[in-house]
Amino acid sequence: MSTEHPSPLVRSADGTNDRRPGTPRRGSGFLDEPFRLGTTPSSTVGPYLAIGLTWEDGPYAVPEGTEGAIWLRGRVYDGNGDLVPDAMIETWQADPDGLFDHPDAPAGERRFPGFRGLGRSHTVEPHGEYGVLTLKPGRVPDGEGGWQAPHVDVSVFARGLLDRLVTRVYFADEAAANAEDVVLRGLPDDASRATLVAQPSEDGYWLDIRLQGDRETVFFAV
Amino acid sequence: MPRYLREREESRTPVAFAGYRSTALRAPLRTPVDLPHRLTEVTGPVLGEDRVTAADADLTLRSGGEAQGQRIIVHGRVLDSDGRPVPHALVEVWQANAAGRYRHVVDNWPAPLDPHFDGLGRVVTDGLGRYEFTTVKPGAYPWGNHHNAWRPAHIHFSLFGQAFTQRLVTQMYFPDDPLFGQDPIFNSVPPNARHRAISRFDLERTQDNWALAYRWDIVLRGRDQTPFETDDDGDVA
Numbered sequence: 406m407s408t409e410h411p412s413p414l415v416r417s418a419d420g421t422n423d424r425r426p427g428t429p430r431r432g433s434g435f436l437d438e439p440f441r442l443g444t445t446p447s448s449t450v451g452p453y454l455a456i457g458l459t460w461e462d463g464p465y466a467v468p469e470g471t472e473g474a475i476w477l478r479g480r481v482y483d484g485n486g487d488l489v490p491d492a493m494i495e496t497w498q499a500d501p502d503g504l505f506d507h508p509d510a511p512a513g514e515r516r517f518p519g520f521r522g523l524g525r526s527h528t529v530e531p532h533g534e535y536g537v538l539t540l541k542p543g544r545v546p547d548g549e550g551g552w553q554a555p556h557v558d559v560s561v562f563a564r565g566l567l568d569r570l571v572t573r574v575y576f577a578d579e580a581a582a583n584a585e586d587v588v589l590r591g592l593p594d595d596a597s598r599a600t601l602v603a604q605p606s607e608d609g610y611w612l613d614i615r616l617q618g619d620r621e622t623v624f625f626a627v
Numbered sequence: 628m629p630r631y632l633r634e635r636e637e638s639r640t641p642v643a644f645a646g647y648r649s650t651a652l653r654a655p656l657r658t659p660v661d662l663p664h665r666l667t668e669v670t671g672p673v674l675g676e677d678r679v680t681a682a683d684a685d686l687t688l689r690s691g692g693e694a695q696g697q698r699i700i701v702h703g704r705v706l707d708s709d710g711r712p713v714p715h716a717l718v719e720v721w722q723a724n725a726a727g728r729y730r731h732v733v734d735n736w737p738a739p740l741d742p743h744f745d746g747l748g749r750v751v752t753d754g755l756g757r758y759e760f761t762t763v764k765p766g767a768y769p770w771g772n773h774h775n776a777w778r779p780a781h782i783h784f785s786l787f788g789q790a791f792t793q794r795l796v797t798q799m800y801f802p803d804d805p806l807f808g809q810d811p812i813f814n815s816v817p818p819n820a821r822h823r824a825i826s827r828f829d830l831e832r833t834q835d836n837w838a839l840a841y842r843w844d845i846v847l848r849g850r851d852q853t854p855f856e857t858d859d860d861g862d863v864a
């Protein structure tokens with residue numbers, strides 16, 4: 406009878422000897438690959454997210470009244486073209502100088518007090534619509550010697566989504582920067598690029614998010 | 628600049644699952660486009676103590692009275708997949724009351740609401756990634772997904788971690804729930820990862836004459852440590 410050792414690193418007693426003639430060298434005594442814990446699986450936020458995830462200051466990535474602040478707004482649609490009134494949108498972005506307040510980002514003088522970088526908006530009121538008050542981000546290095554166009558990373562959570570969706574918002578009045586952006590350039594055609602480009606609106610920018618359908622928003626695997 | 632590990636396809640929850648009806652019109656139909664990690668993805672909001680008060684960690688004492696139900700302590704550690712603790716990280720939780728009813732306008736099934744339970748908790752992990760809150764064990768509830776569909780008892784969790792890539796919203800279950808078999812949300816998690824969504828009963832942390840205890844460790848994606856290139860003798864080249 407063989408008993409299972411509690412550690413996944415220990416071979417069972419009847420495990421066959423895997424040394425074959427000509428095996429070039431024996432094991433180094435170290436794991437070939439780092440041992441890793443399995444990640445916790447995601448799940449849906451369900452229909453009752455408003456209980457746990459509502460922040461009064463959620464939509465305000467900058468305080469109301471901040472000079473130069475813009476409203477980033479849009480509607481969320483399902484595959485029938487119906488509005489999704491129980492989604493949550495979160496935005497994450499650099500400040501207008503392209504800086505992040507984070508230990509893994511290049512340091513720099515941050516000139517925008519009160520800028521949180523994070524916005525959180527439920528699509529409850531108005532029905533199916535999100536809105537985040539923020540500052541337009543600056544350009545951020547692309548890690549390949551170039552610069553990304555101003556962009557906002559977006560997470561979408563809702564009942565009926567078992568994992569968050571990730572997308573990006575770009576800005577229509579940044580045509581030159583957009584044309585050089587490594588992520589936009591990697592998309593197959595102008596129609597898919599267009600799903601990420603917010604248009605100027607009365608109080609900022611507007612971009613609809615389509616979860617499914619002909620004009621389905623481009624979503625990313627991160 | 629760090630990069631974060633991709634989760635293995637065979638153990639991550641798919642965004643759509645046929646048995647969960649709401650996914651049909653909401654989960655995208657196209658394959659997501661690969662987004663290599665750059666600055667925006669490896670950074671994230673620094674949120675902490677200023678978003679919580681001490682009272683947020685006890686869900687059993689709201690509106691000046693005691694919640695009905697089985698009092699429990701839920702605790703554990705938030706780690707990344709390299710085993711490193713995730714310190715000073717915001718954890719948001721929400722749940723149904725002991726009768727399985729949410730304090731939400733959409734939840735209208737005829738189970739009692741509890742004036743002393745709102746189902747909302749917030750905690751911040753300590754320097755070793757530990758979190759703990761006190762609540763009552765949530766009840767199971769029917770949800771109309773299919774005939775006689777019941778959600779196993781669960782607590783919803785939301786975590787930011789330290790980077791955009793680590794963002795996680797999930798649900799914690801209780802051991803040996805007889806409702807697992809018929810629940811498409813639980814079963815949307817691939818079989819080899821389901822155990823990671825289930826807390827374990829923790830006798831050591833129960834409190835005499837006060838509360839039962841469950842432990843649940845949460846593992847966020849770790850950093851991709853690019854391995855050293857080694858030559859045939861195993862030396863670093």
Ligand SMILES: [Fe+3]
Pocket residue numbers: 451453723778781783
């Ligand atoms: Fe629930």
